[in-house]
Amino acid sequence: MAFGLLKYGLNPRFQPKQFLRDSKDLKSSYDVVIIGGGGHGLAAAYYLARDWGITNVAVLEKGWLGGGNTGRNTAIIRSNYLTPEGVDFYDESLKLFKGLSRELDYNILYSERGHFTLAHTDAAIRTSRWRAEVNKHLGVNSEVVYRDDLARMVPLLNLSEEVRYPVLGALYHPPGAIARHDAVAWGYAGRAAEMGVELHQNTEVTGIEVEDGTVVGVETNRGRISCGRVLQAVAGRSSEVSRLAGIDLPIRSVPLQACVSTPVKPILDPIIVSGSLHVYISQSDRGEFVMGGSTDPYPRYQTSSSLDFMEGLMGHLLELFPFMSEMPVLRQWAGLADMTPDFSPVMGKTPVNNYYIDAGWGTWGFKATCVSGKRMAETLATEKTPNILKPFALDRFRTFDLVGEKGAASVGH
Amino acid sequence: MKIIECPLNGPRNAQEFVFGGDVINHPNPHLISDDQWANYVFIEENRAGVVQEWWCHVPTAYWFIAERDTVKDEILRTFDPSEIYKERIDYNRPEVEAQSQDTKNNKVGEVNSTNKETGSSI
Numbered sequence: 001m002a003f004g005l006l007k008y009g010l011n012p013r014f015q016p017k018q019f020l021r022d023s024k025d026l027k028s029s030y031d032v033v034i035i036g037g038g039g040h041g042l043a044a045a046y047y048l049a050r051d052w053g054i055t056n057v058a059v060l061e062k063g064w065l066g067g068g069n070t071g072r073n074t075a076i077i078r079s080n081y082l083t084p085e086g087v088d089f090y091d092e093s094l095k096l097f098k099g100l101s102r103e104l105d106y107n108i109l110y111s112e113r114g115h116f117t118l119a120h121t122d123a124a125i126r127t128s129r130w131r132a133e134v135n136k137h138l139g140v141n142s143e144v145v146y147r148d149d150l151a152r153m154v155p156l157l158n159l160s161e162e163v164r165y166p167v168l169g170a171l172y173h174p175p176g177a178i179a180r181h182d183a184v185a186w187g188y189a190g191r192a193a194e195m196g197v198e199l200h201q202n203t204e205v206t207g208i209e210v211e212d213g214t215v216v217g218v219e220t221n222r223g224r225i226s227c228g229r230v231l232q233a234v235a236g237r238s239s240e241v242s243r244l245a246g247i248d249l250p251i252r253s254v255p256l257q258a259c260v261s262t263p264v265k266p267i268l269d270p271i272i273v274s275g276s277l278h279v280y281i282s283q284s285d286r287g288e289f290v291m292g293g294s295t296d297p298y299p300r301y302q303t304s305s306s307l308d309f310m311e312g313l314m315g316h317l318l319e320l321f322p323f324m325s326e327m328p329v330l331r332q333w334a335g336l337a338d339m340t341p342d343f344s345p346v347m348g349k350t351p352v353n354n355y356y357i358d359a360g361w362g363t364w365g366f367k368a369t370c371v372s373g374k375r376m377a378e379t380l381a382t383e384k385t386p387n388i389l390k391p392f393a394l395d396r397f398r399t400f401d402l403v404g405e406k407g408a409a410s411v412g413h
Numbered sequence: 414m415k416i417i418e419c420p421l422n423g424p425r426n427a428q429e430f431v432f433g434g435d436v437i438n439h440p441n442p443h444l445i446s447d448d449q450w451a452n453y454v455f456i457e458e459n460r461a462g463v464v465q466e467w468w469c470h471v472p473t474a475y476w477f478i479a480e481r482d483t484v485k486d487e488i489l490r491t492f493d494p495s496e497i498y499k500e501r502i503d504y505n506r507p508e509v510e511a512q513s514q515d516t517k518n519n520k521v522g523e524v525n526s527t528n529k530e531t532g533s534s535i
């Protein structure tokens with residue numbers, strides 16, 4: 001085994017791939033400029049090149065690729081949403097995710113674990129049933145399970161009734177998975193760059209030029225660029241960037257925190273979420289427990305972490321998993337979540353011609369990286385909004401056609 | 414931001430307060446179009462910088478206004494709403510003549526529509 005590894009490691013056929021060439025100068029013009037080099041921007045670049053042959057594309061990233069929420073999330077992938085629109089959309093993404101390692105020839109460590117959303121009240125059981133029925137109707141595997149099932153399926157879970165909020169049951173979603181978030185960004189970036197897409201780091205968009213209602217160029221810290229079309233995919237900075245183009249959004253930027261423990265041997269296979277207790281936990285392939293909850297209580301443009309968060313999280317988590325009291329916390333961090341009133345994203349055309357938006361990903365957008373990249377690429381290339389994206393148009397806030405996913409997305413990202 | 418200076422109760426632990434959104438002028442629903450109303454309900458300024466917001470001290474159910482820097486996360490000033498709102502505001506249905514005005518569309522997210530009636534500047 002050791003010899004085999006050595007042979008593989010020294011074999012010149014398996015050199016590490018270097019996809020970020022030395023930083024090139026910006027060209028004066030591109031067919032498509034993508035603002036934001038997170039998973040969403042990079043995936044859109046990849047599908048523009050692969051599906052539509054559009055390669056005169058620049059991804060402009062003010063920091064480093066995948067350094068925003070893409071590299072900060074807790075990587076939960078699932079499609080057990082509440083609305084038919086949401087279920088269809090996220091399920092397309094889940095299917096793309098399953099084949100992504102092979103498609104990108106880059107291991108994203110996709111790991112199917114099963115996902116439990118615990119219910120501690122009759123109301124939560126009712127929502128679980130509702131979600132299970134909608135899911136099953138649309139061909140998504142979900143069912144409600146009760147205490148005796150949980151005792152068997154999650155032996156570590158504290159099912160005592162002598163706690164503040166005893167567990168009554170759960171929504172069980174076998175396809176629930178986790179993946180390596182950085183690898184998703186790097187995989188898309190690498191393949192997009194191979195097809196000719198330019199990736200520019202340390203390149204911040206500081207202005208957007210709109211003439212007669214049509215976008216014609218962007219201003220950056222490295223100079224001006226003309227462009228045919230723009231895709232904005234900047235998550236927590238959505239409102240500030242779209243303001244440059246004169247577009248107002250129904251979004252608030254609120255920090256979302258998470259933390260990991262020191263690594264231990266595999267002991268917790270499934271992903272466990274409790275909406276009522278505002279906590280979720282899974283164990284990564286490295287053995288760390290990955291934990292988080294809902295967003296901070298008020299908006300701010302900051303990604304600092306707090307003791308309040310840790311206290312709130314642990315207070316409830318220890319009730320569910322008492323053994324966690326012996327686990328040291330290794331790291332704590334935050335990302336800036338772009339929250340919408342209905343907990344669904346905003347995708348598609350904007351009032352500015354040729355300016356497209358991919359925003360409102362809040363605490364739930366990692367799992368949508370594949371489908372939003374693919375479908376936004378289609379929207380840019382064809383100038384038509386695919387049916388699967390239509391419910392998520394910015395215009396829904398004018399017609400009050402909201403896609404309410406709070407019950408399925410506010411804690412269990 | 415760990416301590417908030419409450420105009421009524423003095424400095425208190427930040428956990429005693431809840432955030433209530435930007436201070437924006439509530440338009441009279443009888444006088445504006447549906448689009449403008451949608452704008453008021455959903456569109457957020459969400460500015461990186463100094464903003465004016467409603468906050469509530471929960472134990473005393475007291476609402477006040479705070480000027481906060483959302484980038485530094487610092488409250489610069491808090492004050493009683495009576496500094497701005499001097500008199501009672503009613504949203505009565507106006508006389509029939511007045512109703513016909515202003516049925517123009519103001520789309521959500523419309524170019525340069527940055528908060529006219531619903532603007533956060535007061």
Ligand SMILES: Cc1cc2nc3c(=O)[nH]c(=O)nc-3n(C[C@H](O)[C@H](O)[C@H](O)COP(=O)(O)OP(=O)(O)OC[C@H]3O[C@@H](n4cnc5c(N)ncnc54)[C@H](O)[C@@H]3O)c2cc1C
Pocket residue numbers: 035036037038039040041060061062063064065066067068069070071072073074075076077203204205206233234235236237241256257258292333334335336337361362363364365366367368413
């Ligand atoms: C702690 C945490 C846990 C989460 N857990 C989950 C989860 O379990 N499952 C799930 O599905 N989702 C989860 N999410 C949400 C998910 O991470 C995001 O919705 C998703 O990663 C958004 O991807 P993105 O590419 O749109 O944004 P980002 O990855 O944030 O990329 C946006 C990029 O735009 C760049 N940018 C900003 N302004 C400019 C500018 N002016 N010019 C150029 N570039 C700019 C930024 O630097 C950034 O790199 C979580 C989020 C957080 C913070």
